[in-house]
Amino acid sequence: MRERGGRFWKVGELARPTGLTVRALHHYEHVGVLRPACRTSAGHRLYDEAGVRRLYQVVALRELGLPLEAIGTVLSGQVDLADLLDDHLAHVERQLDALRSLRRRLTGLAATARSARGLDPDDLFGLMEEVAELEETIRAYYTDEQIAYLERRRRELGEEVIASVEAEWPRLIEQVRAETEAGTDPADPRVRTPAARWTELVEMFHGGDEGVRDALYRRYRDRGGAIAAQQCGPTAAMTAYVQRAVDASAS
Structure with a gap:
């Protein structure tokens, strides 16, 4: 009116x-x-x-x-509306990241549920643990400033690039996993290309920020097994294998 x-x-x-x-x-x-x-x-x-x-x-x-x-x-402190909108957007982006990870988990579980093996209680316990731990994990390893930085990085890269990386990353992980399990020497030229691309994607994530990079590595060092099992991420052994391949290429 x-x-x-x-x-x-x-x-x-x-x-x-x-x-x-x-x-x-x-x-x-x-x-x-x-x-x-x-x-x-x-x-x-x-x-x-x-x-x-x-x-x-x-x-x-x-x-x-x-x-x-x-x-x-x-x-009462006169909150700036534009700043609040940015904070709200960053919060929503974090929720979207968590939901994307959970979506991948649910997609895998749905396929397993339709398979001959079916789901067992451990699958459901793992799902419940991921739901409970996603937000807690983010807060445990990244400061509020780093989370805000990562949200800015995401906006700078754009959703098209992010979607492309999300599609490429699982394939790259499987490629490195295959070489690791085959016992391929990290110095083998065949490993150089996936190792270099792996490094590029990690650098794309942290954008050269040493604090964010160290937090990322610390998270994978502490929770690599859980991340690999719950989110189809790389294991600590795979991360170390890639680093050896990078070191061999630089030598």
Whole structure:
């Protein structure tokens, strides 16, 4: 609706597109994080454009994990909307990364479930562990600044490049796995091309940031077995094998 001096929304109109209830918006007013701009003569709450922006900030901060009682304090510091949008985007990107990994896991399990072997409890326990550990693992190895850096790297590379790498990486892992299991000398020229490409993809991920690179290596050193089993990633032995091949090429 429009009133003199600008556009206004009734509480129900504000609640519908957000998925919140009118009662929730009343509660937001009660705790002081969102107040109506004015009321009609009949006492109905009206929210202006500043109220809409404020509501988005509240919703985004809730999505980022802040408790409601802390949001008022944060917003009193005049949170920049553009910065908050960036943080919200980074949070969503992290969720997408976790979901892509989980999707690969579920695709493999669905195929196994249809096979003669079928699923066993260990498969399901592994799935549940991955769901629980994905976010925890990210936080355990990367600082907030590094996570933000990785999100910027992802935006710089673009979704087309990311999708291409995600399709190439499993094939490259299998190629290196085959050479490792065959006992091929890391110095063999046949290993140079996949080892060089492996290195390129890893460098594409960390973009030359030594802190991110070290965190990546530390994660694979600590959890290489779990990553290989749960996410079809490389084992620690494969990573070491590639490094020996790179060293041999440089010598």
